Amino acid sequence: MSGQQDIRYLGVTPPISTDPPKENDVKSSEALMGDLVSLNQFESEQERKVRERLLSNIAQLVTKFVHDVSIKSGMSEKVASEAGGRIYTSGSYRLGVHGPGSDIDTICVCPRHIYKEHFFGEFQDMLRAWPAVTEISAVPSAFVPVMKTVISGVEVDLLFARVNLAEAGDKLDIEKDEILRGVDDASQRSLNGPRVTDMILNLVPDVATFRTALRTIRLWAKRRGIYSNVLGFPGGVAWALLTARICQLYPTAAPATIVGKFFPIYYQWSWPQPVILKKIETGPSNMQHSVWNPKLDRRDMAHRMPVITPAYPSMCSTHNITASTMSIIKKEMLRAMQITDEILKNPGSSWMGLFERADFFSMYKTYVHVVASASTSEGIKDWSGMVESRIRTLVQDLENTDNILTAHPQVGGISNVFYCLTEEEQAAASQGEVSPELMNRKEEDIKDVQLKEGENGDDAGAGARKIWTKNFFIGLEIEKKPKDGQGSRVLNLFYPSKRFCSACQGWDKYNEMEMSVILRPAKRSDLPPYCFPDGQPKSKKKTKRGQQNGSTDVGMGDTGEESSQGPSKRSKATPSEELSHISLTTTTESTRPASSPLTNGVPLPNGADPVPPLTTTNGSGSALPPPPPGIENLPPLSSTSLSGFATAANGVVNSADRNTDGLVVLNASSNTNEAQAAS
Numbered sequence: 001m002s003g004q005q006d007i008r009y010l011g012v013t014p015p016i017s018t019d020p021p022k023e024n025d026v027k028s029s030e031a032l033m034g035d036l037v038s039l040n041q042f043e044s045e046q047e048r049k050v051r052e053r054l055l056s057n058i059a060q061l062v063t064k065f066v067h068d069v070s071i072k073s074g075m076s077e078k079v080a081s082e083a084g085g086r087i088y089t090s091g092s093y094r095l096g097v098h099g100p101g102s103d104i105d106t107i108c109v110c111p112r113h114i115y116k117e118h119f120f121g122e123f124q125d126m127l128r129a130w131p132a133v134t135e136i137s138a139v140p141s142a143f144v145p146v147m148k149t150v151i152s153g154v155e156v157d158l159l160f161a162r163v164n165l166a167e168a169g170d171k172l173d174i175e176k177d178e179i180l181r182g183v184d185d186a187s188q189r190s191l192n193g194p195r196v197t198d199m200i201l202n203l204v205p206d207v208a209t210f211r212t213a214l215r216t217i218r219l220w221a222k223r224r225g226i227y228s229n230v231l232g233f234p235g236g237v238a239w240a241l242l243t244a245r246i247c248q249l250y251p252t253a254a255p256a257t258i259v260g261k262f263f264p265i266y267y268q269w270s271w272p273q274p275v276i277l278k279k280i281e282t283g284p285s286n287m288q289h290s291v292w293n294p295k296l297d298r299r300d301m302a303h304r305m306p307v308i309t310p311a312y313p314s315m316c317s318t319h320n321i322t323a324s325t326m327s328i329i330k331k332e333m334l335r336a337m338q339i340t341d342e343i344l345k346n347p348g349s350s351w352m353g354l355f356e357r358a359d360f361f362s363m364y365k366t367y368v369h370v371v372a373s374a375s376t377s378e379g380i381k382d383w384s385g386m387v388e389s390r391i392r393t394l395v396q397d398l399e400n401t402d403n404i405l406t407a408h409p410q411v412g413g414i415s416n417v418f419y420c421l422t423e424e425e426q427a428a429a430s431q432g433e434v435s436p437e438l439m440n441r442k443e444e445d446i447k448d449v450q451l452k453e454g455e456n457g458d459d460a461g462a463g464a465r466k467i468w469t470k471n472f473f474i475g476l477e478i479e480k481k482p483k484d485g486q487g488s489r490v491l492n493l494f495y496p497s498k499r500f501c502s503a504c505q506g507w508d509k510y511n512e513m514e515m516s517v518i519l520r521p522a523k524r525s526d527l528p529p530y531c532f533p534d535g536q537p538k539s540k541k542k543t544k545r546g547q548q549n550g551s552t553d554v555g556m557g558d559t560g561e562e563s564s565q566g567p568s569k570r571s572k573a574t575p576s577e578e579l580s581h582i583s584l585t586t587t588t589e590s591t592r593p594a595s596s597p598l599t600n601g602v603p604l605p606n607g608a609d610p611v612p613p614l615t616t617t618n619g620s621g622s623a624l625p626p627p628p629p630g631i632e633n634l635p636p637l638s639s640t641s642l643s644g645f646a647t648a649a650n651g652v653v654n655s656a657d658r659n660t661d662g663l664v665v666l667n668a669s670s671n672t673n674e675a676q677a678a679s
Contacts, residue, residue: 011248021254024347028256060631084169089645090193096648103155119160130628152625161190170640195311205251212255232325238317263337274306289313364475371432384470397496406477429467609649
């Protein structure tokens with residue numbers, strides 16, 4: 001590019017454009033940031049302080065934990081003091097795209113003489129002695145062992161990683177691949193959380209632009225119900241990787257431009273061509289960690305929309321995507337592409353249309369209703385989580401069932417507590433067949449009945465019992481009836497239902513006396529009242545048979561299940577037809593907090609977030625957490641230690657800069673391609 005400074009690009013291909021933002025791009029970006037602020041996507045100053053304080057306390061507690069276990073193991077005071085113990089954050093908090101009430105993924109890294117048994121033993125005891133900790137749920141046998149905690153109102157997931165080193169102090173560098181040498185699989189998975197997160201930050205041209213764009217994509221995906229790795233949609237890491245790749249292709253673009261390019265590029269992407277941020281590396285010699293390679297591994301070859309993590313060992317972050325969820329994602333991207341095109345044609349207009357919530361229960365005429373129930377409040381947590389983890393397999397079985405074109409899982413599910421007076425009501429609640437009387441009954445309604453102590457320590461009326469349920473729904477798109485009307489269509493869910501329930505009941509913690517799971521088909525008109533804001537489905541104008549979403553009736557299978565047809569595939573509408581109901585209003589300064597700096601459509605020059613005024617506590621409280629016992633005499637944390645669990649929302653610094661504030665440190669030189677000039 002003659003007369004311009006050389007521009008270094010990141011990624012595996014040169015950028016598509018290096019043009020600087022135009023005035024309209026900046027105007028659209030400012031409107032976007034204003035809408036994100038008004039939608040409460042940024043935490044307050046007080047919430048930020050609470051998170052930083054509790055992470056600092058956890059870091060010191062880990063240091064004390066390693067020290068105490070080292071002493072018990074017979075080490076000297078000097079060796080025990082130098083053994084270290086570090087924490088790192090990953091996910092949305094590390095990337096700086098978290099909001100009020102978001103959880104924090106925290107990895108506790110310990111030296112080789114500290115074992116998982118110590119972490120779930122002594123360290124858990126230390127947490128329980130901390131008054132700020134109100135909830136602890138330990139799952140040491142999970143694929144990634146974790147302790148789920150609530151500390152001062154903030155959800156913190158604590159993971160454990162044991163490195164093959166004598167010390168895990170300030171000199172520890174988890175970005176180097178050698179850190180994985182000699183570690184077990186669980187520790188490797190835990191370590192790759194912050195390793196992948198930090199490499200993403202290192203592989204984007206502008207962190208502030210990336211974060212604003214990612215906040216937009218995350219909010220859109222959540223509002224449209226396509227944000228859930230466990231159900232077969234992209235999760236947080238995958239959406240971050242997809243956004244980062246667009247930033248690489250447009251390294252100088254404004255956030256609004258990144259968002260505007262995101263949808264058409266991925267809607268037209270040549271899947272299963274993978275999305276990668278850097279060349280996939282085989283790693284150091286003599287390391288046996290499996291790396292994503294569809295040429296060698298048939299399982300990798302089956303991935304429909306591969307989005308590959310950049311840190312060794314590279315893995316597919318979207319391996320759970322099914323044929324149905326892929327088609328749903330593409331439909332949502334088409335809708336978003338049409339909306340963003342209209343927004344960008346009117347610089348300064350509102351982005352709220354992009355964030356309109358999907359109305360899942362108006363999309364289909366036929367649903368599968370899965371009810372997980374338990375007799376205790378603690379039991380429903382683990383049980384419903386296990387049932388949810390099996391939904392994706394159920395979706396795949398439904399896809400292979402005759403007459404079903406698409407199986408669309410609802411993200412989130414619906415939780416209920418029912419106060420049952422009879423065994424019949426208990427059975428009805430467990431099966432999802434809830435009467436209006438049972439639905440509306442509150443705990444105070446049974447206070448006049450003689451009380452007894454429930455199995456879980458809760459009071460309930462004599463003969464009464466609480467039933468906790470978690471309801472999951474799958475919308476079904478059913479094949480149209482042949483035009484000649486010949487032949488019958490049967491919706492037979494016997495095999496998917498039996499296989500799903502058997503898999504759930506095969507769980508090692510399953511207790512048939514306290515837990516149950518059922519699966520049943522339901523027409524939209526027969527769905528429970530709690531599926532709809534007004535307690536009943538929206539009425540729709542009648543159309544000619546087969547014209548309204550291609551709906552027709554289907555017959556009953558040999559299991560006695562009755563259902564009706566869901567929506568057929570829509571014909572492509574023009575943007576003007578699709579967007580006729582969306583108002584493109586201009587975002588004014590009055591809709592934004594006066595203190596929110598929106599210069600050039602990015603938060604602040606150093607990449608830090610705007611700080612909205614504190615209007616609500618958003619679950620994280622206003623008081624700083626009390627320190628855990630026993631850390632009073634520990635030295636303050638170093639800036640190196642602070643940077644390990646900092647959030648990019650506070651800004652970032654380069655490795656060559658002094659980092660006295662403990663910010664996230666970028667070390668892009670070790671991860672980028674050779675600098676190249678844009679021609």
